[in-house]
Amino acid sequence: MKTGTIRKLFHDIVLKIKAIYPEHEALSIANRLFEHYLDLTPSQRILSGHKFPDAEKTNHVNEAIQKLLRHEPLQYVLRKAYFMDMEFEVNPSVLIPRQETEELAGMIIEEIKVRTLTQKVKILDIGTGSGCIAIALKHYVPHSEVFALDVSAPTLVTARANAAKYQAEINFLELDILDSNCWKQLPEFDIIVSNPPYVTESDKKWMQPNVLQYEPAIALFVTDADPLVFYRTIAAFAKANLVKNGSLWFEINEQFGSLTKKMLINEGFTESNIFSDIHEKERFLHTTM
Numbered sequence: 001m002k003t004g005t006i007r008k009l010f011h012d013i014v015l016k017i018k019a020i021y022p023e024h025e026a027l028s029i030a031n032r033l034f035e036h037y038l039d040l041t042p043s044q045r046i047l048s049g050h051k052f053p054d055a056e057k058t059n060h061v062n063e064a065i066q067k068l069l070r071h072e073p074l075q076y077v078l079r080k081a082y083f084m085d086m087e088f089e090v091n092p093s094v095l096i097p098r099q100e101t102e103e104l105a106g107m108i109i110e111e112i113k114v115r116t117l118t119q120k121v122k123i124l125d126i127g128t129g130s131g132c133i134a135i136a137l138k139h140y141v142p143h144s145e146v147f148a149l150d151v152s153a154p155t156l157v158t159a160r161a162n163a164a165k166y167q168a169e170i171n172f173l174e175l176d177i178l179d180s181n182c183w184k185q186l187p188e189f190d191i192i193v194s195n196p197p198y199v200t201e202s203d204k205k206w207m208q209p210n211v212l213q214y215e216p217a218i219a220l221f222v223t224d225a226d227p228l229v230f231y232r233t234i235a236a237f238a239k240a241n242l243v244k245n246g247s248l249w250f251e252i253n254e255q256f257g258s259l260t261k262k263m264l265i266n267e268g269f270t271e272s273n274i275f276s277d278i279h280e281k282e283r284f285l286h287t288t289m
Contacts, residue, residue: 007049009058010034016065029074036078037061071209084136088162093154094130095219100277101195104251104284105136107275108193111247111286112141120145122187124241126177126194126234127151129219131159131170133193138168147186149173152218178233188243195251196230197222227253231260235267242289250285257282 004012010030017026034040037060038053053061067077073096075081081090083097084105090096112121121144125134128148138146148170150156156172163170175182177194199220204212211220222229231250238248248269252260261272269287277283 004052005049006038006040006045006051006053009053009061010045010049013061013065017068020069020071029068032074032078033061033064037064072214073210076214081130083130083132084140086132086136086139086166088130088132088135089158089165090130091158092214093152093216094158095215097130097132100279100283101133101251102136103277104193104195104249105133105140107284107286108137108191108247108249109140112144112191119143121191122189123147123191123193124149124186124189126192127196127219127230128159128172129155129195131162131172133195134159134170135163135166135168137193138163138170139166145171147171147173147189149175149177149186151176152216155216155219177237178229180233180236183237183240186241188241189246190243191247191249192234192238192242193249194230194234196234198227198230198251198253198256200224200227200253200255227256228260228263232263232267235264235269238269239267239289244289246289248287248289251283252285254281254283257285260285261287 013030013033014026017029021029031042034045037057040048064077068074075090075096076092079089079091081088081097084102088097121141123137123144123146125148128134128150131148134146134148138144148159153174156174160172197220201221202224242248257274261274264272264287269289272285272287274282275284
């Protein structure tokens with residue numbers, strides 16, 4: 001990419017990114033790169049269009065472009081993602097927080113308000129990843145006591161760094177929820193939430209390369225033979241570790257909403273309800289004991 005004015009640099013970036021992204025996304029990504037590396041908002045970029053950008057900063061932009069052209073997600077390139085108006089460090093050891101998961105966290109916060117749970121609320125986040133759900137819940141419900149577990153040690157390093165940034169006191173645990181021998185290490189909870197792996201192996205053919213090549217498979221995929229393995233296991237755990245009238249919240253695969261609900265009813269849960277996300281896909285399930 002040749003050196004030129006800020007206006008030319010922006011034009012060239014958009015042109016390159018359009019090779020793999022639609023134009024509106026290319027424009028959005030280019031603006032994000034300018035804000036991150038050149039400290040220029042869109043309006044500042046336009047007003048400064050005739051000026052020449054700093055050479056070192058331009059090199060950083062060019063390096064980022066090369067990563068993007070290899071389908072590396074923008075969030076990993078910038079090493080940050082936003083969730084519930086909070087900025088989280090992300091890297092290939094953790095899933096990139098999604099807008100749908102923000103909805104899940106928001107519904108839990110609303111439930112706590114509606115139920116007027118003003119005493120200490122004990123919450124468990126299973127498969128915490130970047131820690132976004134656990135940290136957001138602690139941030140917006142300060143009187144909560146939050147536990148968060150994950151099977152991956154590198155993942156927990158990132159989650160702990162995110163918690164430290166917001167001074168969120170979270171009890172992080174390296175545990176595999178599929179190993180029932182670990183369950184005795186955990187107390188009872190008022191609320192259990194999980195966004196577990198739920199994408200089947202056969203669905204890989206529909207997925208974008210930026211997800212398949214970079215996001216952690218261990219946090220995404222389950223076998224076609226047993227797509228509900230995490231839901232069934234967490235339900236069994238919740239039967240033993242959820243207080244009376246406690247809540248269990250899931251983010252779910254839209255293909256298996258009814259099947260997941262039926263499984264929970266068979267396990268003795270009551271008032272199981274499925275909710276759709278902003279894209280009108282069945283994405284969340286709430287149930288109680």
